[in-house]
Amino acid sequence: MPELSYLEAIRSGLLAEMREDSSVYVFGEDVALGGPFGVTQGIAEELGEHRVVNTPISEGTVMGVAIGAALSGLRPVVEIMFVDFITLAMDQLVNHAAKLHYMSGGQLKVPLTVRVQCGVQGNMGAHHSQSLESWFLHVPGLKVVMPSNPADAESLMRDAIRDDNPVLFIEHRALYFSRAEASEGGSGLAMDRAAVLREGPDVTVAALSRMVGPALEAAEALADEGVSVEVVDLRSLVPLDIDTLVDSVRKTSRLVVVHEAVEQGGVGAEVAARVQERALYYLDSPILRVAAPNAPVPCAPPLENYFVPDKERIVEAVHRALSSQPS
């Protein structure tokens, strides 16, 4: 594939589906103009304004409109500009999109893709920087994916639109302009498969979205110390490819889970709970979590920098995992 940025790759996946399937529509604030980051730039020009619909600032209702359109046979892609604002659409997403297939005994389907952008980047403060993916692990009926690189972003976008279920497609703002080519392992996988980006026998580091980069850097740094790290990109949270992780941990006996969301109640908890359930007797050290401190996202640069986990904190966690002993 051509070298695209993460943002271009999302657009490319979206546009490819929209060209092939006239039932795919985009809804969101200023999306016809490309949206604030330009992800949907040019689509209205190519396919027509009617396919890329600007909406008022009414997240809850726009989500509902997209769900209703999906129930009527369209395949809408709705954009919530920042995941912080999905708080305004929770009833529609959780009580309606996620549940209607089940509640109707299979009569209804909601082929909906929710595009949302998350994370810390650019000192935007507590209302424009959250990572809330773990809430949606707890909502049966939703699928949740978080691509870490352009290749995955493109293929997961296409998978999400083709899926007959509501899929939450979570983009990371800090990755939009990254061109990092996806490793072979990462590209062209099925939506429900994690990607082993780097193999190693000593420690498994499982990372999510924007944290995959620092995880790979940490692995590089640790390699120089002679520590060989296996790096797994979770890619999809629902379904969660626990088998790949368990296989890796059975080999390495140590696991560090890395995400940008705050630690308490984060995805790392579910990963740890499931892995220990299936691999407890293989673990030589506790499963460690590297995540944001338990606080809202601060605005000032030194605080924001401290908030976001980085290579150093991953390296430090791996050292702790390697040195941990029964006390």
Add this chain to the structure above:
Amino acid sequence: MPELSYLEAIRSGLLAEMREDSSVYVFGEDVALGGPFGVTQGIAEELGEHRVVNTPISEGTVMGVAIGAALSGLRPVVEIMFVDFITLAMDQLVNHAAKLHYMSGGQLKVPLTVRVQCGVQGNMGAHHSQSLESWFLHVPGLKVVMPSNPADAESLMRDAIRDDNPVLFIEHRALYFSRAEASEGGSGLAMDRAAVLREGPDVTVAALSRMVGPALEAAEALADEGVSVEVVDLRSLVPLDIDTLVDSVRKTSRLVVVHEAVEQGGVGAEVAARVQERALYYLDSPILRVAAPNAPVPCAPPLENYFVPDKERIVEAVHRALSSQPS
């Protein structure tokens, strides 16, 4: 204390605070008439309609009104009739109530209590039966309590109202008319302490809210088999009294966590992640979770019954924990 039902105990705690502190106000749908379950019955008659304010069906804004009133020095108690509808108030609760103290660098305080009723009881279906507490573990700035018995309900309600932070007070509908006297261990504890309701060396069973009852029944049944179970009532999720749990697990080497919410992304995940982190080398078997299956809540009696964890499933999990061996 007099033998009160869980519902009467909540009212008693609320009324006691309202009598002592004229800045405590109640907001909610039909609360002046007692609300659908009668929790606030009689308060308006005693203290005046102005203290118990009926609201329109506008959960998001009513939550915001209560937050604004709290910022202006009142101590509001807002009732969200079913936790399923808190989905309509997430922006105010998560982005404003939970964060304003932090975001203001300590200038603002939000002494707010959110009363909400959750869980499965009475075949009400997927929109009136959820348990969503784990979302709020992941929201720094909120406190979350889930009383399992009348004595705790009364004291936790008083603690919640006196707390200078937003506290989510989660009631379980199925417990409203239970009069089960609180065990000594359960009563009069600080809000941030778990309660060891029954001691035993073999397995620790940690339960939440309405699941504490089945956990105690299971312990009884297991005692007849000669298995001595330690039952811990978590009571408070934020803060979570992990020390009490870790001490217990270091003694029993086995842990089963029980809650009514669906397993994936539930509170059990955070409990398991934290306990294995601090007590891995004491664990003789994986930490097991007994929770609802990963589905919306069904309506039909046989499905609803199957959905809710019960004594048998807890006993079965304890057996698994006891028999688990390195494979």
Add this chain to the structure above:
Amino acid sequence: MKAAKRGSTAKQGSARGAGGNGNRELLSLLRRMWVIRAFEEKVSALYAAREIVGLLHLGIGQEAVAVGVCSLLDADDQVYGGHRSHGHAIAKGADLNRLMAELAGRVTGYCRGKGGSMHVVAAETGFVTASGVVGGTVPLALGAAFAAREKGAGRVAVVFFGDGAGQTGPFHESLNIASLWRLPVIFVCENNGYAEFTPLSAHTKVERLAQHAGTYGIPSATVDGNDILAVRKAMGRAVDNARAGKGPTFVECLTYRLRGHYEGDPGKYRELSQLADWKKKDPIARFVRVLKRRQAASAEDFAKAESDARALVEAAAEFALSSPWPEPEETATQVCA
């Protein structure tokens, strides 16, 4: 079979635009109201007998709205309801057996027992879904209208909601979007004067919820919701406008629920005299008086309308209660498509 019949009757209705008012048509409206009334009275009896459990909201007294509105729709127009929607589903053509079985929690129910009273779905009839969340289906209906408009086949979407939903944010956001995009959606507000236990005056200072539509330039009508012909008249214009691409309409139907908010509601918050007054306005008895005046049908036609309805409903109860329960293992199936 029965469903098909009612479905096709519905088609006839709108085949004549605003719906003919010929005697056969009028009698069929009476029949349909009787079917809803008989169905809900049976549900109430089964609930009292603990044969049906759950949280039930009956629309007894509001049948003229459900039947009047749906009588002007085609089978492939899309209807959304709320927590009090048994009547809406029946009026749109739901099969009584599968509906009763759903309320009774049986696997033969529309939703295999997973949905229940507040969450009826009868997809093949165009009754897309009810919801336990007040105001929750209003945005969904806009989505159906958007899809209908894009498909260009002149389909319309209708959403039933109560006066209490008129104070929810999604309702207001929806009025704005419906008017902005000129969607073929019809807002049917069943204003029965109460939200749970408090009167509308405790929820808003706005006396006619249709005023909100006016702000957006959405045409509206406030009609006597217990007069089925008045409902049909207003609805006829609304449907014609929507099909003609002229956008949304708001129809406010003033009515009253003759039973409690939910089955078991002691109902202390309403004066008995008020209830008595409204009983006099019972939409079925009223319509019978109208038909008598017009000599539209004979005495036995009227009697038969009721007795046929009761027979259908007895058969439905029979079907439901003799149907098997879902297997517990179904609890975790159909979570994903």
Add this chain to the structure above:
Amino acid sequence: MKAAKRGSTAKQGSARGAGGNGNRELLSLLRRMWVIRAFEEKVSALYAAREIVGLLHLGIGQEAVAVGVCSLLDADDQVYGGHRSHGHAIAKGADLNRLMAELAGRVTGYCRGKGGSMHVVAAETGFVTASGVVGGTVPLALGAAFAAREKGAGRVAVVFFGDGAGQTGPFHESLNIASLWRLPVIFVCENNGYAEFTPLSAHTKVERLAQHAGTYGIPSATVDGNDILAVRKAMGRAVDNARAGKGPTFVECLTYRLRGHYEGDPGKYRELSQLADWKKKDPIARFVRVLKRRQAASAEDFAKAESDARALVEAAAEFALSSPWPEPEETATQVCA
């Protein structure tokens, strides 16, 4: 110190009810507009120089609303803002040093650097909070008004929001509750014609957002938001009504932002001619012309109003940029009270 001065000036304002229009008072209004203008121009320059980072929304061109509204409030009236609220905070008496330091992410900032541009809090001045969530503070202001009413000291609450917030559910739910409970809250809509990159006409068919207030019987006025005296006139009535227990008022101020939606916005979506037209209506230049006509002040008074403002702002920038950063460890402090 400066904060105190401005605070007391504000007090004077409303001490004279609708605010005197004596020359000293008028000149002080001009001064305050200049302070906001100078402050935001400095912020813009510091942002361009990468001395300030983040997501900045400037209100340059909208100063007459902020100053006109706040000049009629007492220090203990409560004001809520939004994502474009530097001016609201200054008008309510925020200290320029601590405000600039907050934008610069320094520990000497109002929020110790935790808040930032969209989340300014200057509690001691009665500017309770801004918010990055469009429409998010409207319900909060109702709560402040509720508390004020219960305390019975005649305090009022004011919330500033934009035209884009006028399509959010919470805004509509809030209009309903404010009218239902007759709360002493004043809705100040800064209608600058755009929400991000699209004009109001792309967001709603409603031409005057004040129409929504009318539906609820909430008194409203739509005024030229670039005419500070017009803003004060409408606001004067609103404040008097609120203090007299007559409930809410809606004041829609028609204005325009002379800069992009956010700093760095290429602004392709607006005609240059449109921008030029509005530059002619610059609220400061206009007010100067008014004062000149009234001979309310001398040429050097006008010059001094600007130069003093620039001096204050330079000092604030000096203070901010020479202030220490917060310690990283502060990241996890003050999460709970």
